Amino acid sequence: MASEREARRRACLDKAAAEVDGLVARGVVMGGNAFSAVLLVKGELAEGETGGEGAFSGADGTALRASLAKLGYAPEDWEWLLSVDAGGEPLDAGLLREAVCALDPATVIACDEAAASALREAYADELAALDALEEAMLVPGALARVLGMRVMNLGGFAAALGDPHEKQVMWARLKRLPPLGEPI
Template sequence: MDVRQEYLDKARAELGDLAQAGVIMTGNAFSHVLLVKGEPEVPAADGSVPRLLEGPDGKALHAALGALGYAPEDWGGLSVNDAEGYPLVPGTLRLAIATLDPDTLVALDDAAAAAIREAFADELVELESLDAATLSPGLVVRVLGMRVLALGGFEKSLSDPKAKQLMWARLKQLPPQGEPY
């Protein structure tokens, strides 16, 4: 068997296990950027609920990542809640992030930042400042080799031009890193 096929089979099995555990994921599982959302999707005017990051927030994030230089497919999404709406236990969230293995992790809202803080508590307490350890919105920190940024309410910012500018300023801290070779 070809080594590439073995890697693909391994990834399929790991992602399948996460899906069976109720983990909600979307996008490219091999991407550099993982967008983590804690707040539920906002229903559309017709009452339907879009899938994870397929609403206005997802469209705005895709546009922002494209403006930063990321390829259109270079993002993944993860909910901190399972398919039944319950919060993922910290170990499951940590496993999901480790499985997806992003270079950049973006907590889109306060609920996502809180879940990431809990999942990576041991690593965060080792950081040099309280702001870094608590994932203060707008501050980029390094955790296990990942750049981590808490945006602090991306979806809510879409209705306020000043808040949108703040989110854009925060996201501009995360340009593509390029390949490591």
């Protein structure tokens, strides 16, 4: 019984690794814990950041990790995905959608307008079916439900860090995304 369970677990891990490896081979840049509930999507790299492991190594990454921890997420419970390839070119909408699907997050957070725009294109049909225009357009701060995922566009998280008022706006938006199972 235990060996059968271990075999299923290993098969699941192998499948996930093969999916991620296939996406990386096609130009997708991602990192973090691939089994996380939260996916941070970024399309604009800050000065000094690289497309690899450095994508969330700046002040915005530090602030996002601290915010998620303050909301009650485990320190390792997040993953990230760039909406651009290693050369800075936008990912094809189908490829971005495939990457999000492979990572299977419960919550998707667009950290900047480039990421939100890419998500709008990748999920155009699903967003168009939403009743609320703010949700359908992924207006910054609106919380949309798309294919069972919570999706929010923060509206320029990195740029907001230099302004105390805008930092509070970002915090208010993030507070709307507590770990699932917790009161909202």
